[in-house]
Amino acid sequence: MFPEYGVAKSEVANGNFKQALPQIQRVHEVISSAMGASSPLAAQVAKDSASTMQLLGDYKGARKVLEELRNASSGDQVSAIKSVQYLCENSILMGSFAEAQEYAEKSVEMCEDGDTIEINLDLVANSYSLLGLSSMFNGDFETSEEYLQLAARWSQNPTDQLKSLNNLGNLHFAHYFEDEESADADADDDAPSVRIDMREQLISARALWLPWQREKAGAEGGDALKRVLGADDERSAKEAIG
Numbered sequence: 001m002f003p004e005y006g007v008a009k010s011e012v013a014n015g016n017f018k019q020a021l022p023q024i025q026r027v028h029e030v031i032s033s034a035m036g037a038s039s040p041l042a043a044q045v046a047k048d049s050a051s052t053m054q055l056l057g058d059y060k061g062a063r064k065v066l067e068e069l070r071n072a073s074s075g076d077q078v079s080a081i082k083s084v085q086y087l088c089e090n091s092i093l094m095g096s097f098a099e100a101q102e103y104a105e106k107s108v109e110m111c112e113d114g115d116t117i118e119i120n121l122d123l124v125a126n127s128y129s130l131l132g133l134s135s136m137f138n139g140d141f142e143t144s145e146e147y148l149q150l151a152a153r154w155s156q157n158p159t160d161q162l163k164s165l166n167n168l169g170n171l172h173f174a175h176y177f178e179d180e181e182s183a184d185a186d187a188d189d190d191a192p193s194v195r196i197d198m199r200e201q202l203i204s205a206r207a208l209w210l211p212w213q214r215e216k217a218g219a220e221g222g223d224a225l226k227r228v229l230g231a232d233d234e235r236s237a238k239e240a241i242g
Contacts, residue, residue, distance in 0.1 A: 002027050005045065012048075017055045024049045037072040040051050043079065046072075047086060059094045064088055081110050081123050088130045104131035108147075125154035129164055144171050179230040 005027045011020035023029035030043040035042055046069045053062035088103035107127040130135035132148035135141075148171060 002030070009048070010109070012052060012055075017052050021049065021052045021056065024052055024098075037068075038131065043069060043073065047082075050090070050188065054090065054093055059090060063087070063090050063094070078120055078123065079115075079121065079122075081107055081127070084110065085123070085126055085130060088134065092134060092137065097134055101134035101138055104134045107131070121154060122156050122160070125151050125156065125160060128154060129167065131173075132164075133167060136167075136174065141174075142167070 008020040008023035008027065011017070011023070024045060028042060028049055031039065031042045031045055046065055050062040050065040052070070053059075053065065066083070066086045070080075070087065073079040073083045084103055084107045088100050088107060090207050091097070091100035091103060104127065107123075108131050111124045111127045128147045128226075129151035129194075132144045132146070134143035135147065145168065148168040149166055152161050152168065155161035155164055167221055
């Protein structure tokens, strides 16, 4: 690929998101002009651009890129599912949990569509994971547990399976505190309200993992990543972010 793109990816890995973003955007312009915005390579670079924006806290800017990516997606089912999943994650990061759940449900529906042939099993696991997370943020713990367990079962590699199990553990942790608070309120109606928003605490602590989140936070990304749900360095050749 373009040397400039390799440099930009290295900048992202080192946490230099501000320096990396203009380079990624220039590469995307060149590839889109030469190969078309719907080409797999252009889609990969567009996703990297959106991811870098999110690491900088520009969720609205990333949303615009992801919507353009969805509109430019080729007709294949895998590209369509990925674009919906990217929008779902963006909605989670923006705190739009109801919208995130709609995207997650759409992604699951697309993966489970009887007409879908040879679907990527990683996408199935990602869809279940996103629906589990969005359900948790919306307070539907029963649905969340069901789909986080499915995500763990369908995960195609140990890292993704551990991520799903980690999310499942944090779900039970959050649910436990919800139950404890309800019990305290029932026992003493005059007790001061000490309700804790466990969802926000888990997000702030980066205790949860998003399926596509791979960038590792650097010095410049601390503030931007307060609402990111986890990070790791492992990359898969099958993943759109490359």
